[in-house]
Amino acid sequence: MLLFTPGPTPVPESVRLAMATPTLHHRTPEFEAIFKETRELLFKLFHTDEVIMLASSGTGAMEAAVTNLCQNTLLSINSGKFGERFGKIALAHGLKNVEITHAWDTPATVEEVVEALKANPSVDALAIQISESAGGLRHPVEEIAAAVKAINPKIMVIADGITAVGVEPIDVTHIDCLIAGSQKALMLPPGLAILGLSNEAIEKIGGGKGYYFNLASEIKKQKQNTTAYTAATTLIIGLRAILNQIDEEGGIDALYANTALRAEATGKALEALGLDIYPHHPALSMTTIEDRHAKEIRDLLKTEFGVNVAGGQDHLKGKIFRINQMGLIAPYEMVAVVNAVELALAKLGRRAFDGTASRLFNSTYFQSILGCD
Numbered sequence: 001m002l003l004f005t006p007g008p009t010p011v012p013e014s015v016r017l018a019m020a021t022p023t024l025h026h027r028t029p030e031f032e033a034i035f036k037e038t039r040e041l042l043f044k045l046f047h048t049d050e051v052i053m054l055a056s057s058g059t060g061a062m063e064a065a066v067t068n069l070c071q072n073t074l075l076s077i078n079s080g081k082f083g084e085r086f087g088k089i090a091l092a093h094g095l096k097n098v099e100i101t102h103a104w105d106t107p108a109t110v111e112e113v114v115e116a117l118k119a120n121p122s123v124d125a126l127a128i129q130i131s132e133s134a135g136g137l138r139h140p141v142e143e144i145a146a147a148v149k150a151i152n153p154k155i156m157v158i159a160d161g162i163t164a165v166g167v168e169p170i171d172v173t174h175i176d177c178l179i180a181g182s183q184k185a186l187m188l189p190p191g192l193a194i195l196g197l198s199n200e201a202i203e204k205i206g207g208g209k210g211y212y213f214n215l216a217s218e219i220k221k222q223k224q225n226t227t228a229y230t231a232a233t234t235l236i237i238g239l240r241a242i243l244n245q246i247d248e249e250g251g252i253d254a255l256y257a258n259t260a261l262r263a264e265a266t267g268k269a270l271e272a273l274g275l276d277i278y279p280h281h282p283a284l285s286m287t288t289i290e291d292r293h294a295k296e297i298r299d300l301l302k303t304e305f306g307v308n309v310a311g312g313q314d315h316l317k318g319k320i321f322r323i324n325q326m327g328l329i330a331p332y333e334m335v336a337v338v339n340a341v342e343l344a345l346a347k348l349g350r351r352a353f354d355g356t357a358s359r360l361f362n363s364t365y366f367q368s369i370l371g372c373d
């Protein structure tokens with residue numbers, strides 16, 4: 001079965017093997033050396049002033065960011081389940097929340113964020129997804145962050161990059177906290193979250209907030225290549241392995257370029273089948289299709305063609321399906337996926353099979369690789 005859900009993503013064999021070594025004690029020079037090397041690799045990926053690893057799923061990092069960087073009112077963008085989660089976290093911690101709500105296919109605009117800030121002067125942090133995985137859209141986070149800072153540089157900008165870090169380059173100039181999670185673009189098992197922090201964020205964190213998710217305690221320890229509590233040693237060993245493998249396979253810029261090209265080719269292939277892309281501004285992390293037969297297509301992909309893609313959640317259940325683009329993905333696998341979608345449509349009697357999807361994928365992807373168009 002080909003795993004093509006936008007998280008979890010498949011773990012490459014080299015990484016699985018790296019994680020199969022005997023457990024190390026976390027308070028040892030051997031592990032501290034691994035931790036240091038991993039931190040250095042993370043700095044190259046995040047381009048932030050500090051990076052912190054937490055033994056937690058991505059949501060734990062979202063919670064840590066909100067509790068440590070917001071003291072009054074959180075402005076959050078709800079264009080899907082993950083944006084909605086930021087607001088819920090704020091309320092769960094007794095913070096105030098102002099929410100901008102959209103349909104799950106619609107990204108936020110700079111103008112409405114500026115308006116919301118002017119109407120709510122108590123907002124001291126903004127939280128937004130870079131790629132909102134619920135509907136597969138891309139918010140214009142860099143532009144929004146720049147506008148927020150132009151209004152008040154003290155407002156903290158928290159960017160959930162769980163399906164963006166490792167997918168595309170992110171300009172962190174105006175971002176104070178950039179969040180990633182292990183099981184999406186980083187191709188690891190779930191359980192490790194990472195926060196990139198600006199110096200301004202570190203200043204605002206001060207003595208930190210909370211206990212396990214107190215970022216001040218972690219910053220202090222992780223600068224010394226250790227963690228406040230037991231480190232997720234195996235996952236950190238895996239993280240070092242995957243970041244090294246990305247370097248070996250041409251580097252992160254090559255991965256970004258490949259992801260963008262693969263996403264473009266997949267979109268063209270599926271549109272050529274008469275399918276509709278769901279979000280107004282698609283993220284590169286996944287290809288999201290809205291279709292009246294979304295459930296049937298997904299079921300056929302799984303039972304007949306050996307491809308596991310994700311469906312929709314809540315009101316989009318049975319209405320969309322989402323194909324992962326994150327990670328080191330061989331083009332022949334994506335050819336198989338778009339071909340399987342075409343076969344599913346043929347089985348449903350929607351169109352005769354003629355190889356359109358794989359032809360479009362191949363011509364877009366490989367013509368660009370050959371450098372002719």
Ligand SMILES: *Cc1c(COP(=O)(O)O)cnc(C)c1O
Pocket residue numbers: 007057058059060082129131132133160161162163181184190
């Ligand atoms: C998956 C995801 C999360 C939540 O991460 P967990 O590891 O499931 O806690 C948050 N934000 C986005 C954009 C995601 O895709």
